[in-house]
Amino acid sequence: MMEKRNVHYTVNGEFIERFVEPNALLINVLRDGLHLTGAKYCCGTGQCGGCTVLVNGEPILSCLTLAVAVDGANILTIEGVAEPDGTLDPIQEAFLDNAAIQCGYCTPGMVLMAKDLLNKNPSPSEDQIREHIKGNLCRCTGYHRIVQAIKMCRE
Amino acid sequence: MGNTRILTHEFEYLAPETIPELLQLLHRHGQDAKIIAGGTDVVPGLKYEKISPTHLITVARISDLNYIQENETLRIGAATKLRDVKMYCEDKEQYKSLHEALCSIGKVQVMNMGTLGGNLCTASPAADSAPPLLVLGGRVKLLSERGERTISLGDFFRGPNMTALEPDEMMLEIQIPIPKKNSGDAFIKIARVAADISKISCAVAVERNGDICTFCRIAMGAVAAVPIRIPAAETQLSGQRIDDELFDEAAKVLSGDIKPLTDVRSTESYRRCVSEILFKDTFVRAWDRAGGEK
Numbered sequence: 070m071m072e073k074r075n076v077h078y079t080v081n082g083e084f085i086e087r088f089v090e091p092n093a094l095l096i097n098v099l100r101d102g103l104h105l106t107g108a109k110y111c112c113g114t115g116q117c118g119g120c121t122v123l124v125n126g127e128p129i130l131s132c133l134t135l136a137v138a139v140d141g142a143n144i145l146t147i148e149g150v151a152e153p154d155g156t157l158d159p160i161q162e163a164f165l166d167n168a169a170i171q172c173g174y175c176t177p178g179m180v181l182m183a184k185d186l187l188n189k190n191p192s193p194s195e196d197q198i199r200e201h202i203k204g205n206l207c208r209c210t211g212y213h214r215i216v217q218a219i220k221m222c223r224e
Numbered sequence: 225m226g227n228t229r230i231l232t233h234e235f236e237y238l239a240p241e242t243i244p245e246l247l248q249l250l251h252r253h254g255q256d257a258k259i260i261a262g263g264t265d266v267v268p269g270l271k272y273e274k275i276s277p278t279h280l281i282t283v284a285r286i287s288d289l290n291y292i293q294e295n296e297t298l299r300i301g302a303a304t305k306l307r308d309v310k311m312y313c314e315d316k317e318q319y320k321s322l323h324e325a326l327c328s329i330g331k332v333q334v335m336n337m338g339t340l341g342g343n344l345c346t347a348s349p350a351a352d353s354a355p356p357l358l359v360l361g362g363r364v365k366l367l368s369e370r371g372e373r374t375i376s377l378g379d380f381f382r383g384p385n386m387t388a389l390e391p392d393e394m395m396l397e398i399q400i401p402i403p404k405k406n407s408g409d410a411f412i413k414i415a416r417v418a419a420d421i422s423k424i425s426c427a428v429a430v431e432r433n434g435d436i437c438t439f440c441r442i443a444m445g446a447v448a449a450v451p452i453r454i455p456a457a458e459t460q461l462s463g464q465r466i467d468d469e470l471f472d473e474a475a476k477v478l479s480g481d482i483k484p485l486t487d488v489r490s491t492e493s494y495r496r497c498v499s500e501i502l503f504k505d506t507f508v509r510a511w512d513r514a515g516g517e518k
Contacts, residue, residue: 071234091237091280094267097230113228114268115334127336132228133267134337135260137237138282182332203419204331 076140080105081149089136096120096131099146107147107177111206118205121178122146128185147177150184160184160222169218171209178205183219191224228271238281243288246281246394247369253279254391260284261303262337265346274385289341289396296402302341302364302395306353307332309340318403320513321356321411321427328352328411330419341395344380347387347450348421350489354381354451355427356411358443360400368393381450406438407431408513412506413445414498416489422446423490426502428510435465437511442503447482447495456481457503466511475500 073088080103089098099105099122108131111119120132123145150158160183163169170176179202186193186201193201198219199212207215238253240246250257258277260266261284269275283289289303292312298319300309306326313323329335329352343353344364354377356362362377368390377398380388389395403409413425425445431438440461442454457478464470484495 071236074237090234092231092234092270094231110229113271115264115331118331118333121333128333129337130264130333133263135237135263135267135280137239138260138263138284185332200330201332204333 074137074140076137078139078141079143081144081146087136091135091137093136094132095122095134095136095139095144098136099131099144105146105148109174109177111174116206117175118178118182118202119175121181121205123181123185126185126188128182145181147180150180158184160187160219163218163221164215167214167218167221169210169214175205175207175209179207179215183222186219187222193219193223195220228268231267231270233270233273233276235277235280238279239285240281240283241285241287243286243367243394243396246283246286247367247392249279249281250392250394251369253281254393257281257391259345259394261339261342262305262334264334264338265342265348283339283341283394294402298400298402300340300398300400302345302397303339304341305336306338306340306343307335310335318407319356319360319400319409321359321409321429321510322353322400324411325352325356325413325425325427328413328415328422328425334419340398344377344398345387345389345395347381347383347385349384349448349450350422350425350446351451352411352413352422352425352445355425355443355445356409357398357400358451358453359409359427359429359441360403361429361441363399365396365399366393367396372396374399378453383449403429404431406433406514408510408515410506410509410513412502412509414502421489424484424495424498424502426499426506428503428506430461430507430510430514432466432511432514435467437461437464437466442478442507444478444482444499444503446489447484447499449483452482454478454481471504471507475503478503 109119111117257279283303289301291301293299310326313319365374409429411427413422429441445451457474460474479499486492
């Protein structure tokens with residue numbers, strides 16, 4: 070039996086302490102342990118971007134990340150993007166306004182990638198937007214409306 | 225086929241903070257241990273049960289493996305993130321092939337997680353960073369408690385997922401000699417969709433004097449058990465005046481020299497067929513960068 074490790078995170082602004090096994094994946098700690106089911110398990114191998122969360126401000130794949138490896142990190146999931154009172158982030162509003170969501174499975178990852186891009190570059194070109202969401206697969210929208218939504222949030 | 229939702233394999237997780245601590249752990253557990261950096265190769269490897277180490281040793285907390293220095297040689301610490309290497313190359317006249325290869329990996333998330341040393345130590349025949357580093361004359365410095373050694377990248381790759389690393393050894397840094405003036409390099413890969421693994425890739429570095437190709441290195445990915453140089457085609461072009469006839473001939477030599485396989489990403493015949501034009505496109509790009517027209 071593997072010895073559990075004590076880990077600390079700040080998840081969506083909240084301090085969290087857990088005991089996790091060394092082979093626990095971050096996505097499962099978030100989903101099963103903290104009931105934050107926004108990050109989606111899809112391919113499990115780093116091809117689709119559905120499990121994207123921001124760790125210390127950088128997007129990573131939570132299904133390829135060991136929970137012990139990000140001990141001490143500041144983690145943002147899709148649940149932390151809206152204001153605590155439920156007011157949606159402008160990016161989320163833009164996704165709704167542009168019907169950039171169909172089945173919704175890729176949406177948490179897409180919104181977090183959009184947030185990351187706009188944090189670093191408030192007025193990206195369409196090429197830069199497409200480049201940034203290249204690692205996030207969407208099988209419904211054909212990407213056009215997602216790109217439109219992100220464009221609407223440019224300064 | 226393993227389960228990709230959870231990790232069923234059990235291991236002890238070790239997180240040294242210094243290189244001596246890491247070497248000590250490798251000395252003790254080397255045979256049964258696996259080093260993990262970003263995890264983008266190691267975690268899928270665990271999921272698919274390709275690897276089953278008793279000890280997983282992370283290098284993520286060793287800051288001495290994360291650096292980029294340039295004086296007479298470009299030195300990149302093995303655990304430097306792909307993102308940081310890409311950003312460094314972005315502003316440079318040289319290392320265009322490496323920049324193009326890193327851009328082709330594409331996914332922001334993978335660039336934030338993966339490391340240059342990790343990409344090489346996984347030793348995938350399709351590793352995108354390998355062909356550029358082969359043509360740029362890349363060397364790798366390896367370290368163990370027994371001492372250090374520096375070998376060419378060509379000698380580092382031993383087979384699919386196999387390297388020259390001894391069980392108690394680690395990669396310390398990647399070294400690239402600064403390219404000469406009148407030199408140019410380029411990388412092109414063919415993949416099914418954006419941010420995908422290569423069907424086939426090519427890197428070329430040339431030095432030229434007018435129409436004369438004074439020096440030439442050619443490397444390809446996903447055409448053999450390891451990323452390889454193509455010495456037969458290099459010899460054809462080195463020291464020669466480049467004209468269409470010679471260029472066609474070198475491309476033929478190249479496509480005859482490679483040993484591609486048929487796998488999930490492509491077929492042997494497609495790879496061989498496309499290798500000629502891929503090489504030509506890559507060569508022309510490198511040649512133009514070295515100054516003047518072909």
